[in-house]
Amino acid sequence: LVRDGAALPQALTQVFAQSAAPAPTRGAIQDIAYRTMRGVGRAETLLNNLASRPPEPTLLHCLLCVALCLLADVDDPAYENFTVVNQAVTAVDSDPQMAHAKGMVNAVLRRFLREREALMASAVKTPLGMWNYPVWWIDRMKAAYPQQWQAILTAGNAPPPLTLRVNRRKTGVADYLQSLSTHGIGARQIGADAIRLDNALPVAQIPGFEDGLASVQDAGAQLAAPLLDVQDGMRVLDACAAPGGKTGHILEIADVDLTALDNNAKRLQRITQNLERLQLQATLLQGDASTGSAGGGWWDGLPFDRILADVPCTASGIVRRHPDIRWLRRKTDTEQLATLSAKILDNLWQMLRPDGKLLLVTCSVWPQESEAQAVAFAARNANARRLPAPGQLLPTADTEHDHDGLFYALFQKC
């Protein structure tokens, strides 16, 4: 399904809708799927070297790639080798379309185990086998970040930690850490409101989650609401708001009149759910952030004091959380999304009051969507003064400062 263009969460939802698999099996399927997204480049390289005539990219090809991903992961093996081989062979045997290939699958996987060292050494000589990203992605990263490209690609292959945002309306970081400790959950503070758990947990096991004491949000994303500099009584627009991570944070920080806009009705429902859990309120609107300043659209014509523009982007900075993104994106997506974002920014700028502030956010590391976008916006709008903000944050898996790759540029209207 992902090969056909479906995002992994949607692909898994589709698979689970057609299966009666119990919860633990679904958990295992999900884990294998995410591992596969992180390792499929190497697995395909291995398969090309292992099979004299690798199967067409059909179910059989996918199954071999999944098995090779699991067998190649010697640092964090999910299963014993014999389990992987036996399960792969059993799966092939149980499908009338694939059963003829049972012997081949068995032979390929066993040969891999016999010759693993040499095969891995050969696979990592190719960029795809070494880094597990499309080659165009690797080349672009090298060009954009000649010094850091390897660290960025490595960070994107690491499993993400679970980072929480403590709801300061309900509790404080110290008290919440204490509560986690009482529940035997190891964690540390990594930002003003950010806590990183030592081990990931299902949200149902996070103390006070259902009562809105904490939300799941990357530490880098938690910089948005404080940077926006919201004060009680302000009129604030969160322009590309769904699923509402930053909406919730803004409302936790100040009593503002907040409009949360998104053009996707289904995703807007997720803002409703999140705000209900946090017991906070906003006006939710479905609309296109790139239109509406000229009247006749979703905007009521009253200027905003603050605008958060968390524009749609390639999400190239959050690949460790969404390892499928690298395989779904096309090289040309960056330009298309940058063009849309520029339109959104210019439109929103008309809705900002003089002296007001607009914060541009992307979860991308491609300069075209981030720094170049900010520079071009300032060049187009002479009344935009750029204020200090972090700029490009590169993803890092450092335990003290762990965060995704994000970009922040703050503008004030003169």
Ligand SMILES: C[S@@+](CC[C@H](N)C(=O)[O-])C[C@H]1O[C@@H](n2cnc3c(N)ncnc32)[C@H](O)[C@@H]1O
């Ligand atoms: C990066 S996500 C926003 C994440 C969100 N701010 C948060 O912190 O949870 C970008 C959002 O922009 C929305 N979007 C895309 N194009 C849009 C448009 N033209 N107008 C409004 N929203 C748009 C998408 O549906 C998506 O929900």
